[in-house]
Amino acid sequence: MNLISRRCSNILSSHGLVRRQYKEQQLQWHCFDLTFFLNCYRKKLNNTIFGQLYSNQLHNSPHLSSAPQKQGRFYQTSTLQQQQKVLKSNLLGWKKSVFGIMGGANCKEYSTTSKKKGKAGDTEQSGTYQSEGEMSEYTGPVEVCHIDDLQENEMKQFQFDVDTKVLVAKQGGQIFAIGNKCPHYGAPLNTGALGQGRVRCPWHGAAFDLRTGDIEDFPGVDSLPCFMVRVENDGKVKLRAKRTDLENNKRVKDMVKRDKANNTCMVVIGGGPAGGICVETLRQEGFTGRIVMLCREKCLPYDRVKLTKTIDVPLEKLEFRKSDFYAQYDIEVMLGVAATKVDTASKTVICSNNEEISYDKLFICTGLNARKPPVQGTSLKNVFTVREYDDARAILAAITPETRLVCVGGSFISMEMASTLHSKVKSVTIVYSSQYPFSIFGEPVGELFYRLYREKGIIMKNHSVLLELNGNADGVVTEVELVDGSKYPCDVVVLGTGSTFNTDFLRDSGIKVNSDGSIDTDMHLMTNVIDVYVGGDIAKAPVFAHANQRSAIGHIQLAQYHGRVAALNMTGTIEDLKTVPFFFSNVFGKGIRYAGYGRFTEVIIKGDLENWKFVAYYLDSDGKVLAVLTVGHDPVASQFGEFLYQGKHLHRSQIEEAENHLDWTNMLKEKNARPKCDC
Numbered sequence: 001m002n003l004i005s006r007r008c009s010n011i012l013s014s015h016g017l018v019r020r021q022y023k024e025q026q027l028q029w030h031c032f033d034l035t036f037f038l039n040c041y042r043k044k045l046n047n048t049i050f051g052q053l054y055s056n057q058l059h060n061s062p063h064l065s066s067a068p069q070k071q072g073r074f075y076q077t078s079t080l081q082q083q084q085k086v087l088k089s090n091l092l093g094w095k096k097s098v099f100g101i102m103g104g105a106n107c108k109e110y111s112t113t114s115k116k117k118g119k120a121g122d123t124e125q126s127g128t129y130q131s132e133g134e135m136s137e138y139t140g141p142v143e144v145c146h147i148d149d150l151q152e153n154e155m156k157q158f159q160f161d162v163d164t165k166v167l168v169a170k171q172g173g174q175i176f177a178i179g180n181k182c183p184h185y186g187a188p189l190n191t192g193a194l195g196q197g198r199v200r201c202p203w204h205g206a207a208f209d210l211r212t213g214d215i216e217d218f219p220g221v222d223s224l225p226c227f228m229v230r231v232e233n234d235g236k237v238k239l240r241a242k243r244t245d246l247e248n249n250k251r252v253k254d255m256v257k258r259d260k261a262n263n264t265c266m267v268v269i270g271g272g273p274a275g276g277i278c279v280e281t282l283r284q285e286g287f288t289g290r291i292v293m294l295c296r297e298k299c300l301p302y303d304r305v306k307l308t309k310t311i312d313v314p315l316e317k318l319e320f321r322k323s324d325f326y327a328q329y330d331i332e333v334m335l336g337v338a339a340t341k342v343d344t345a346s347k348t349v350i351c352s353n354n355e356e357i358s359y360d361k362l363f364i365c366t367g368l369n370a371r372k373p374p375v376q377g378t379s380l381k382n383v384f385t386v387r388e389y390d391d392a393r394a395i396l397a398a399i400t401p402e403t404r405l406v407c408v409g410g411s412f413i414s415m416e417m418a419s420t421l422h423s424k425v426k427s428v429t430i431v432y433s434s435q436y437p438f439s440i441f442g443e444p445v446g447e448l449f450y451r452l453y454r455e456k457g458i459i460m461k462n463h464s465v466l467l468e469l470n471g472n473a474d475g476v477v478t479e480v481e482l483v484d485g486s487k488y489p490c491d492v493v494v495l496g497t498g499s500t501f502n503t504d505f506l507r508d509s510g511i512k513v514n515s516d517g518s519i520d521t522d523m524h525l526m527t528n529v530i531d532v533y534v535g536g537d538i539a540k541a542p543v544f545a546h547a548n549q550r551s552a553i554g555h556i557q558l559a560q561y562h563g564r565v566a567a568l569n570m571t572g573t574i575e576d577l578k579t580v581p582f583f584f585s586n587v588f589g590k591g592i593r594y595a596g597y598g599r600f601t602e603v604i605i606k607g608d609l610e611n612w613k614f615v616a617y618y619l620d621s622d623g624k625v626l627a628v629l630t631v632g633h634d635p636v637a638s639q640f641g642e643f644l645y646q647g648k649h650l651h652r653s654q655i656e657e658a659e660n661h662l663d664w665t666n667m668l669k670e671k672n673a674r675p676k677c678d679c
Contacts (some may be wrong), residue, residue, distance in 0.1 A: 104174045104211055104229055138228065139246065141238040144168060147175065147231055153669040155199065157190035160239060164246055166227060168237065169194060169210055177227035177239050178213040182206060183250035184220035193635045195642040195668060202635030205557060205582035205595060207642070214253060217579055218560035219305075221277065221320045222250040255283040258330030264289035266570060267349055267359040269339045271295025272304065273556050274365035274536035276320050277563030278570075283329045285571040291331045292357055294349070296366070297388050298336040300326070305556050307392040308416035309586055315389055339366070344510040344529045361570040364506070364519075365536035365563065368499035368554060373408070377469025380477040383493045386413050395421075398492050402426050406480045406490040408466055410437035412585060414496030415449070418458055419587040429459040429488055431466060431480065441594075441629055442603040445616055452588060461488075469493060499554070501538045514540060518552040523576045524569040525562060533570060535562030545580040545644045546597045546626075553597065557582045580641040593637035596627025596644060604652070606661040607633060615661070623652035639665045 144158040145168060155169035157180050167180040167189050180189050182201040192202040198216060200207045207217035213224035225245035230238040245251045266282055268275045271293055279293050295301070302318040316322075326333045334351070341350040342362070349357045370385030372378040384395050395417075399405065403425040407414040410432030422428045430437070430453065436446030437453070437460070454460055461482070470479040470487075480488045501517030512528045513519055518540040525533045525541060535541070536559040542548040561579045568575040583594040590612055600618035607614030613632035617625050628640045643650065648667055655661045 104176045137242055137244070138240045139243060141230060141240055143236050143238050144177075145237045147235040147237055149237075150175070153194065155190055155194050157188065160227070160241065161246075164241070164249065166239060167199065169199070171197065171210065175229050175231055175237055176210040177229050177237075178208060178210060179224035179226075179245075179249055181249050182220070183215075183222035183224065189224075191635060193638040193642045193665075193668065196646060198642075200635070200638040200642050202638050203591070203593070204584050205580075205593075205638050205641045207645075213251070218277070218557045218564075219273075220560075221280070223253050225249065225251055252280075253284045255280070255329050256286050256288050257283075257328075258290065259288035262289040264360045265358060266291050266361050266363070267357055268293040268363045268365065269342075269349065270363075270365035270367060270536065271297060271299070271301050271333070271335075272365060272367050272536060272559060273301060273320070274367075274559040274563040274566075275363070276301030277560045278363050278365070278535070278567045279326075279331050280321075280329075281564045281567030282571060283331070285567060285573065287571050289360075292359075293326075293331060293333050294337050294339055294351060295333060295335050296338040297390075299389055300333065300335070302389065303556075304389075307389065308386055308413055309420060311392050311396055311417075311420050318389070338505075339364075340505055342506055342509040342511065342532075344532060347531070359531075361531050361533070363533045363535065363563075363566045363570065364503075364511075365534070365538070365559065365566075366502040367537045367559075369502050370495070371498040371500050372495055373466055373497045375466055375468045377471060377477065378495065380469055380471040381475050382477050382491060383469060383495065385495050385497075386417060387499070395492065395494065399425050403491045404489055405429070405492050405494070406431060406488060407494045407496060408432070408480075409496030409498075410434055410439060410462075411496060412438075414494065415453075415587060416585060417494050417496065418453070422456060422458060425492075427459070428457075429461060429480075429490070431461045431464045431482065431488075433463065433465055435462055437462075442600070442616065442618070444603060444605050444609065445629060448609055448612075449587070449590075452590070456588060459488075461486075499537075501552070503538055520550060523548070524574070525566045525577065526569065533566040535559065535566045542577050543581065543597055544578045548577075551597065553581050555581055555583050578645070580644045582637070582641050590631055591634075592629065592631060593634065594627060594629045595637040595641035596625075598626030600626055602652075604655060606655065617650075617652075617655055619652055625650040625652070625655070636662065636665070639668060642668055 142160055144160060144166060145156070150156060150168065150170040153171055155167055157165050158168055160166040165180040167178050169176045182189055182203070184201060184204055184206050187201050187203040189199050189201060189208070193200040195207070197210050198207045199210060204219055205217065206215060206220045208214065208224050209216055213226035215223045225241060228240040232238065266287065266289065268278050268291070275293055279291050282291055299315060300319045300321065300323060302315065302320060306313055306318055323333070338352045339349050340352050347359050349359060349362070351357065368387065370387040372385060377383070382398050384391055386392060386395070399421060401424070404427050405421055405425045406429045407418045408431050410430065414430060414432070415437055418428050418430050436443060436450045438446045438449050450460060465483040467481045467483045469477050470481060471477045477490060477493055480490050480493065503513050503517045503519060506513055510529055511519060511532060517538070519527055519534045519538055521527055521534050521539050521541045523542055525535050525539060527534050537552065537554040539562060540550045540552045541562070543551050543553070558579065558581055565575050565577055580595055581597045585592040596618070598618070598620060601621045602619040604617040604619065605614055606617070614630070615633050615636050616629040618627040618629070619625055628637055630637045643664065646668070650664050654664050658664070
């Protein structure tokens with residue numbers, strides 16, 4: 001402990017020196033970043049117990065102490081006395097944490113019991129879980145398992161109380177405990193993919209930090225509850241939970257509020273998944289200035305993915321957050337307002353309501369516009385595209401049990417709408433140009449879905465191209481005519497014929513826009529203009545899983561991830577893009593999971609196609625596996641996503657020559673994400 005004391009003394013001494021220097025320069029103390037002097041002593045500290053605990057808790061456990069944690073460059077104003085109190089509290093907390101830390105406990109060191117005085121008098125309490133001022137917010141210790149119940153690199157579900165299951169994992173010589181229910185759609189995480197210091201959802205690939213429960217990859221908006229872990233001398237694993245987290249089975253990361261003295265302004269153009277995550281992350285990173293989010297739709301950010309899968313869901317059930325949430329954290333949301341012009345020279349945004357907003361940093365995530373094919377009749381009544389909530393409501397209002405529905409296109413919009421509406425209408429016809437639908441999945445998978453749709457009574461018109469749409473005297477569509485001369489009567493037409501980038505308003509902004517409307521970014525999502533960032537569908541950004549080659553990918557997972565990375569870089573944290581594209585769909589109850597990216601030349605199918613339980617491997621000409629698609633085979637897609645995230649590569653030989661084609665999943669355990677603590 002003498003070594004630790006000396007390090008504490010050195011840091012406190014350095015802290016005072018920096019304070020005096022800043023005071024002499026008449027700079028405000030609240031702008032001082034504690035991570036500054038951490039970096040100064042990082043080389044020395046990383047070789048000590050204290051340095052490991054300091055680094056882990058400052059950056060990975062934002063709710064360890066009663067003091068608000070500050071990340072990035074933007075902080076709330078606080079007095080010198082408060083800062084000194086925070087520093088003292090944190091140092092004491094770090095010292096205590098040699099014996100126990102939030103979210104994890106070292107399997108080699110078992111803490112001694114200590115006396116703590118509660119409201120009811122002296123009670124025996126095991127270990128140190130949190131600063132004493134916050135203990136009333138937590139439950140008492142609950143024994144959930146024994147340390148021998150888990151092998152190294154293993155995770156299991158245990159019962160914390162009648163209503164709550166907890167995920168307990170052993171990795172790197174430590175025990176971790178976080179919530180077991182994915183906040184996105186409720187998947188049990190114990191059936192997911194255990195990576196290096198994180199767990200991935202088995203259904204849609206969202207990733208959560210084992211130490212903190214924080215969401216690191218998407219889809220979703222919330223983090224997991226993080227349990228205080230205590231391993232007794234006899235091997236019993238005891239946990240404590242924050243009561244509010246326990247009630248919700250999820251939590252929002254700590255966020256700051258607006259400081260009127262901070263005149264810095266962040267503007268987010270786009271109210272989709274990227275914009276929604278960006279404004280939250282700005283507040284989570286400690287930014288206290290003004291935040292403005294422009295939403296072209298008259299809706300708060302919502303789960304657009306569900307529009308084609310469950311068309312009759314009310315808007316309030318699709319919204320990621322309610323209006324009270326944005327008001328609570330002083331985030332200005334302008335509904336029904338689009339950006340009409342951006343002037344990067346004067347750093348201003350002109351809005352459709354004629355308001356002009358000056359910005360310091362700008363994030364653009366305006367997404368896509370649905371494309372209509374260049375044929376006559378697309379403006380007739382009851383001809384729809386599907387992009388916004390109002391589109392889905394209009395389609396729902398137009399159909400009846402006697403409706404003859406025609407869906408144009410063989411990709412996701414058209415195929416998902418046909419699956420969703422087939423039970424609500426009289427007939428469904430799908431018109432598309434390729435041999436099989438879902439052509440991007442390859443012939444074997446496409447043929448499988450072709451047969452499924454035909455079995456459901458849907459007319460599949462392959463190798464067909466739309467010529468025009470005909471209507472009656474009232475301007476209502478009545479007929480679909482194809483290039484080959486065939487005609488099909490209809491009452492409603494849904495066009496799933498692609499999309500265009502919503503970036504026309506940027507043409508004279510100084511931001512470089514590609515000929516197709518996408519925008520190139522660097523590894524931090526910055527454009528060719530300083531302080532202007534782009535994310536979501538319009539971003540042609542480096543893809544880590546594809547050797548950092550730039551691509552524009554329209555997935556909600558990637559859009560939300562872009563929102564987080566953009567916010568981190570806007571607040572001064574240097575964060576490189578590093579994620580694996582993950583796509584999911586569901587038609588006729590068949591869940592599709594797809595992880596990876598790249599142009600493939602070969603497909604290898606493993607499993608049982610006929611019984612809808614298989615893995616499709618997509619390979620390039622060199623035999624490298626670029627992506628996998630699974631149906632009825634969770635969590636393989638999530639495992640492959642984590643596999644690529646770790647920088648590993650899979651080759652044809654590892655699939656075809658292995659005794660089991662899934663043997664590669666064992667490679668996920670080869671390396672620990674964090675070094676073992678040798679204390």
